[in-house]
Amino acid sequence: MFESLTDKLSSALRHLRGVGQLSEANMAEALQEVRTALLAADVHFKVAREFVERVQAQCVGQAVLKGVAPGQQVVKIIHDELVRLLGEGATGLSAARPLRILLVGLHGSGKTTSTAKLGKLLKKRGYTTPFVVGCDVYRPAAIDQLEILAQQEALGFYADRVSKDVPAIGAAGLAAAQAANADAILFDTAGRLQIDQGLIEEVKRLSARISPDEILLVADGALGQEAVNVAKAFHEALALTGLILTKLDGDARGGAALSIKSITGVPIKFVGTGEKTGDFDTFHPDRLASRILGMGDVVSLVEKAQEHMDEKEAERMAEKMRKADFNLEDFLAQMRQMKKLGSIQSIMGMMPGMSGMQIPDGAEAQMGRTEAIILSMTPQERRKPDLLNGSRRKRIADGSGTKIVEVNQLMKQFQQMQQMMKMMKGGGSGMKKMMRQMEAMKGKGGFPGL
């Protein structure tokens, strides 16, 4: 899905990724290419223009992250803008029980298939008895199609093969579903070749009878901007609560998915990606953005750097150090955060007075053993290392595949570190004592685990 867009975006960003310095010239060129790629994917021209403007504005104002090239940060900015475009925020369904969902849309957009697909998905998500109601009275085969799918997915089913009174059929279906204790009731409706007043009026009358919690428009994603126009018209008439974008598996270029939320304000809630009932999923803007960009590696690298920069967390740690109540749990958390970035040198840089220290060979493996030791402790032991008596240390050594002397060593070094923090807290003369202490620690390999 969206391969062509992915190719074009990748090539637009490829040469930016490695650059050490962003200039107005190389940015402008890359962003122009991004805009062209979006337009070629049939993204609405206004949406494409605003997209590029937003990216540009953020590139100018970005804080420089350590360990990440500026071009990589641009990739991340574009990723986040894609997520925003695809529709951030809540895309879940109403919590009402039974949950009443009305599916509407043009002819052949995938309503009947999506009704069954959604029933199946809801079952997977914990609904026990989804129920489908056939309200398409115009095509005789429509009811059979829904019935077969309902049987196949073991969903409750109601239809009336005689009546043509759609609102009455809906009401009867609702009653049947309630009698069957359904916790989700899905109403499949008839499509039209194009939006016409008759269709809208009928759906409105049906809607009035069944009071749906969700009105979902099923839109063919392969239609590009046409799907956006359809969504706009349906939304004006019916106040949609969400969209199901189908046929994203085919030759969909991405334009509908990328423009529909920002043009209509209606969130995409589900996507259809194939003909089988399992080819259907909750819509995840972030996942799709990553796929479109095809640069998940860069995005996660920048995210990690940002996580690392997480100021609140850093502040919390600094506060703990100041108060000298830095325990083994904090230590473990710190160590893991660093490990994500893959650098021991950076953890050293964060610890008081450790930045200049040499890292001995085998430090990485040692760090792994240190982690194993801490993991073998109970949470209580991590918070209160004083609890660690002989028998507990033996248990921890066994559990972590290390020796008691290693556990003892770690504890000793950790205590030294705590002492050091206490001295820092004392300030003045404490600092001098700390310097002496540090000299002593350096000789022994210093920092716990290294």
Ligand SMILES: Nc1nc2c(ncn2[C@@H]2O[C@H](COP(=O)(O)OP(=O)(O)OP(=O)(O)O)[C@@H](O)[C@H]2O)c(=O)[nH]1
């Ligand atoms: N590849 C693909 N095909 C789909 C998808 N969703 C639906 N289809 C196919 O599209 C065709 C129309 O689907 P229906 O569910 O019958 O569409 P509908 O909106 O109920 O059509 P009408 O009732 O005639 O208005 C069927 O052949 C489906 O198998 C999808 O996500 N991907």
Ligand SMILES: [Mg+2]
């Ligand atoms: Mg149908």
